[in-house]
Amino acid sequence: MLTLNQIRKNPEELIKKLSVRNKDFSALIYELIKIDDKRKELKGKSDKLLAESNKLAKSIGMLFKEGKKEEAENAKKRAVEIKEEVKNVNTELSETENKLKEILYEIPNIPHDSVPEGKSDEDNEEIRKGGEIPVLQKKVPHWELAAKFDLIDFELGNKITGAGFPVYKGKGAKLQRALINFFLEEAENAGFTEIMPPLVINEDSGFGTGQLPDKEGQMYQITEDKLFLIPTAEVPVTNIFRNVILKESDFPIKLTAYSSCFRREAGSYGKDVRGLNRLHQFDKVEIVQIQHPDKSYETLDEMVAYVESLVQKLELPYRIVKLCGGDLGFTSALTYDFEVYSAGQDKWLEVSSVSNFESFQANRLKLRFKKEGEKQTQPAHTLNGSALALPRILAALLENNYSEEGIKIPKVLQKFLNFDIIK
RNA sequence: GGAGAGAUGGCAGAGUGGUCGAAUGCGGCGGUCUUGAAAACCGUUGUACCGAAAGGUACCGGGGGUUCGAAUCCCUCUCUCUCCGCCA
Numbered sequence A: 001m002l003t004l005n006q007i008r009k010n011p012e013e014l015i016k017k018l019s020v021r022n023k024d025f026s027a028l029i030y031e032l033i034k035i036d037d038k039r040k041e042l043k044g045k046s047d048k049l050l051a052e053s054n055k056l057a058k059s060i061g062m063l064f065k066e067g068k069k070e071e072a073e074n075a076k077k078r079a080v081e082i083k084e085e086v087k088n089v090n091t092e093l094s095e096t097e098n099k100l101k102e103i104l105y106e107i108p109n110i111p112h113d114s115v116p117e118g119k120s121d122e123d124n125e126e127i128r129k130g131g132e133i134p135v136l137q138k139k140v141p142h143w144e145l146a147a148k149f150d151l152i153d154f155e156l157g158n159k160i161t162g163a164g165f166p167v168y169k170g171k172g173a174k175l176q177r178a179l180i181n182f183f184l185e186e187a188e189n190a191g192f193t194e195i196m197p198p199l200v201i202n203e204d205s206g207f208g209t210g211q212l213p214d215k216e217g218q219m220y221q222i223t224e225d226k227l228f229l230i231p232t233a234e235v236p237v238t239n240i241f242r243n244v245i246l247k248e249s250d251f252p253i254k255l256t257a258y259s260s261c262f263r264r265e266a267g268s269y270g271k272d273v274r275g276l277n278r279l280h281q282f283d284k285v286e287i288v289q290i291q292h293p294d295k296s297y298e299t300l301d302e303m304v305a306y307v308e309s310l311v312q313k314l315e316l317p318y319r320i321v322k323l324c325g326g327d328l329g330f331t332s333a334l335t336y337d338f339e340v341y342s343a344g345q346d347k348w349l350e351v352s353s354v355s356n357f358e359s360f361q362a363n364r365l366k367l368r369f370k371k372e373g374e375k376q377t378q379p380a381h382t383l384n385g386s387a388l389a390l391p392r393i394l395a396a397l398l399e400n401n402y403s404e405e406g407i408k409i410p411k412v413l414q415k416f417l418n419f420d421i422i423k
Numbered sequence B: 001g002g003a004g005a006g007a008u009g010g011c012a013g014a015g016u017g018g019u020c021g022a023a024u025g026c027g028g029c030g031g032u033c034u035u036g037a038a039a040a041c042c043g044u045u046g047u048a049c050c051g052a053a054a055g056g057u058a059c060c061g062g063g064g065g066u067u068c069g070a071a072u073c074c075c076u077c078u079c080u081c082u083c084c085g086c087c088a
Helices: A003-010 A009-021 A025-066 A069-104 A142-148 A154-160 A170-189 A203-209 A234-241 A291-311 A360-365 A391-400
Strands: A125-132 A193-195 A227-229 A244-247 A252-263 A281-291 A318-322 A334-342 A347-358 A367-370 A377-379 A380-389 A407-408
Touching: A003 A009, A003 A025, A009 A025, A025 A069, A125 A291, A142 A391, A170 A193, A170 A252, A170 A281, A170 A291, A170 A380, A170 A391, A203 A234, A203 A360, A234 A244, A234 A252, A234 A281, A234 A360, A234 A380, A281 A291, A281 A391, A291 A318, A291 A334, A291 A347, A291 A380, A334 A391, A347 A360, A347 A391, A360 A367, A360 A380, A380 A391
Parallel strands: A193 A252, A244 A367
Antiparallel strands: A125 A318, A252 A281, A281 A380, A318 A334, A334 A347, A347 A380, A367 A377
């Protein structure tokens, strides 16, 4: 979330910047400022009354000690009056604060200056392309290949759980494991520390990274215990730093985590959900960085370059797009999406999303740092990216490397496998 | 699942109704001493909000209550530990 200071500093400019998201926030912002004015006023009033009440309470103690009972009783009467007043003011104050929060949670992150205007993914800006789109003897979608070579059983998943929970078998399962190992090894070489996080999170964690209060419908819930299955390792890993004050010298913090991810994907339908294209459970290796505000965009570039190196090593044709305002996620200031070309379907598939959240998540998380010798804390910047999401990578690998001989395994994965072709 | 104990500042740990934002020890930071370091000694050491400032307010696991006054009493939730049971 944005802070009130951020918002009040220059509301006009903020509204203008937010308008890149293709939405007008002026009414919300001005209402927010009005409510904040009221909050300040009430807080002042309440503090004054409490100060008086505290003073009085202390004096009553003294009076009793000195045996001045009558005076004490009089003071008590006054105290009761003040208390009644405090109660009224505080009721109004907490109502005001709640309203304030409600609106604050509705305001998305400020898009970075470089974010292009636009309504949907069609307006995203292509940054670069790489790799070569293979010329195939025959275009076969991965779900057919998966069946032909007995790699993934979608029907079995239906039986055990439901749609979107595939069962990987034999070489299909091994390929998954190879990808996980490859991604984790690469991340380690790039200086990321491996984390194995819980796959279930509580409400506070969901709030910290921005899934709650609004997007609980996208998560599987364990209502009995008020817990949620993670939609991405970003949530547990970033929440390591909830309520933490770092030293400047702690930056950059670089973490990576492999996890299964669970998403309800309510509202998805049609050809987008065919095969591995959109699942309720999938595997992903995530990278997370906590960085000094002055360096977070450098870090974002570095993370993009890192993810790019992964798709290059996997020999997949890819493109990198910068998300336009209309497509940009609620919590993000700048996001690059990676897409790989899956030749059997003739389709670009999103396999990674690398974002700088600046201080938006940090404000929610209360993740701050202090400069050497300074008293004032300030929010750190958080960033993360998929490196990478497995199912669509697998889809592209199967489709792009298929020929009459079988499915060839890219070189970088071979050391994790005891086969180099699937026949 | 059953029985019990507990949750206090970076950590350890005191405090059971008033002057407690909280003793003390350790750690951290600054200083004295020293060629340098250690030791010793002295000082300092939480976060957030309101306020131009002075200053004020809140926070002793979370929420609610009693009281003029709560870290301390009551209710409730969560978590941790110990024992028993079950179990990877």
